[in-house]
Amino acid sequence: MALKEVGPMEPIRTHMQIPREELIAPGHSACQGCGHFIIVRHLLKAAGPNTIVVNPTGCLEVVTTVFPYSSWKVPWIHVAFENGGSVASGVEAAIKSLQKKGILPKDERINVVVFAGDGGTVDIGFQSLSGMFERRHKVVYVLLDNEAYMNTGIQRSGSTPYGAWTTTTPVGKRWKGEWRVRKDMMQIAVAHHVPYAATINPAYPVDMYNKMVKALKAEGPAFLHAYSPCPTGWRFDPSLTVEVARMAVLTGYWVLYEYDHGNYKVTVPVLKRKPVREFVKMQGRFRHMTEEQIKKLQEIIDEQVEHINKLVGKTVIGPVVEEQKK
Amino acid sequence: MVKMVRKALTTNYAVAHAAKDSDVDVIAAYPITPSTPAAEKLAEYVANGELDAEYVHVESEHSAASALVGASAVGARAFTVTASQGLIYMSEVLYIASGLRLPIVLGVASRALSAPLSIWGDMHDIAPLRDAGLIIYFVSSAQEAYDSVIQAFKVAEDPRVHLPAIVDYDGFIMSHVTEPVDVIDREDVLKYIPKKVTWNTLNPKQPISIGTVGDPDYYYEFKYQQQVAMENAVKVAEEADKEFEKMFGRGYGLIEEYRMDDAEVAMIAYGAHAGTARVAVDKAREEGIKVGLIKLRLWRPFPTEHLMKALENVSVVGVLDRAMALGAPRQGPVVKDVISMYASDPSKAPKVASYALAIGQRDVKIEDLVAVAKQLDEFAKGKEIPNKTICIGLRE
Secondary structure (H helix, E strand, C coil): CCCCCCCCCCCCCCCCCCCCCCCCCCCCCCCCCCCHHHHHCCCCCCCCCEEEECCCCCCCHHHEEEECCCCCCCCEEEECCHHHHHHHHHHHHHHHHHHHHCCCCCCCCCCEEEEECCHHHHCCCHHHCCCCCCCCCEEEEEEEEECCCCCCEEECCCCCCCCCEECCCECCCCEEEECCCCCCCHHHHHHCCCCCCEECCCCCHHHHHHHHHHHHHHHCEEEEEEECCCCCHCCCHHHHHHHHHHHHHCCCCCCEEEEEEEEECCCCEEEEEEHHHHHHCCCHHCCCHHHHHHHHHHHHHHHHHHHHHHHCCCCEEEEEEECCCC | CCCEEEEEEEEEHHHHHHHHHCCEEEEEECCCCHHHHHHHHHHHHCCCCCCCCCEEECCCCCHHHHHHHHHHHHHHEEEEEEEEEHHHHHHHHHHHHCCCCCCEEEEEEECCCCCCCCCCCCCCCCCHHHHHHHCCCCCCCCHHHHHHHHHHHHCCCCCCCCCCCEEEECCCCCCCCCCEEECCCCCHHHCCCCCCCCCCCCCCCCCCCCEEEECCCHHHHHHHHHHHHHHHHHHHHHHHHHHHHHHHCCCCCEEEEEECCCCCCCEEEECCCCHHHHHHHHHHHCCCCCCEEEEEEECCCCCCCHHHCCCCCEEEEEEEEEECCCCCCCCCCCHHHHHHHCCCHHHHCCCEEEECHHHCCCCCHHHHHHHHHHHHHHHHHCCCCCCEEEEEEECC
């Protein structure tokens, strides 16, 4: 028996239950294969039309709202680059105040959702996000992480992975791509005592959708760290977005887990991990990497996996198992 | 009959009181000297239930302005207070608030800018915001500050305007000085500024996109519309002041003329020093100098026609500026406006003398301004005006 489409903010078991109503229109000017739109489209479906979107400066903003056009079928605001957290705080505070005073209908639920990039979150928008978390605004903050400043032309951010080429970590005689380890935004969110935080990935739409539902239902700020492959900046064929996203999970590069009121859970266990090399070789941004660099990246991933296994209290992400050569 | 209660208030408290009486819905504030007491007073009002508002304890002034943009975009009456580095820090967002046509109101207790660090009053903070697309009032008393915050909401929320507004007062000299203030009953204030959302808001029933990209085909028109709104605001501010006077018995005009009827020379002053200048005019008049004073109340939009009319019969005008404009032909933000008013027909222009004073709250005495009046008189009688700004009270 086919499962029926659900209403907004209800969990699903299969993708067949995802609401049909589209809240972001096609015809925008994003690159082919842009990961953002798989994510935003699904998350908006989970939130439903009673949602206000705050969108700091970035790819998503510029490709959806070149005046006089807009792809947004929900109310949407863009203010600047570094203030998604504080604009959303004001939106939420105003809804609260106006509902209390009866200026807005008292019993009508309005979701507030931020869609921000990695630059706008882990770098320039870090402070305003921290304030939003700490003040307990009921906002779902979605970090669309494509691991560099893609809108300005692929410059490194605090979320750029070890080894990656970007236009500001070019490969030359001295530099061989990014040499530092990215920030761990999940742990930063958790350190703010948010009730709900999770990583999501467009290759796992049901997991992604249900985490959004949980985030929307949280009694305070919720954080979703979305992995958003960027064919333009990562140098891969636009038809491979979902495969690159999936490989990130299968190699343990991107662990799908959640922090739900103090409890950690890995939602997509990977018992036999593929070596990170499998992920690296799909993308031109890692093309220059030496054996030594790949080894170092593997170590970084191993450490990250071990850390998450410790958080959940068991080995849910297993060891690297090399494919048997046939 | 309108109910008024006389209270002893600093300008900081008067501004907070006015925000309370305007029934603001959202406040987002961050402490900075010398506006902090206003932020504290607002918190006190919310804490004890006198004001039903959401108070967002933001982590910076940049976020204060950002939160107010978000709040105003939902339809809230939004307010903050700040000063100095705080105003400069939030200025990026204030430009945007204007571009988004959101009627946020701010109280600014003007203070010097670093470096060197100075917590004392002058107008270096507000000066660069003259081109940001905000309505800017300069006020000279706690009463005027109180009344102007209420008028600012009226003007900002007017559909012909829809721009943010600043009520600027002197750090310390006004912010921390207690004066008698007649406060108006909230009900009566709200008859003057009813809670009606006149601007476009984020509403799920009628979704709109606010803050889109304006490419070369559209950006120019957006900016021009802001300028039209600014031009409209001159008339709207005048109407708002007249209506205020009719309802509450106090009006200020966009400029205030003092002993200008037969004046041969004039001073233009703003903020607290307009009061000092007034006394200086009286003293100079006793010595036979036909000097008058124009207190500039509305700086943006600039009341060009009002000012030109007031200066019609004056041969020399001295502009008393409170901020430096480093590297410019004249040191001071207002003097440049005064000079440029006459650009299309210099034959109508009086001679203009530029003065800088009270920088970093350097003390200005009545005698200093009497001396200015005398100097203006000498300029009128043919003495050459220096081709640069005259710095009062400076050790060179």
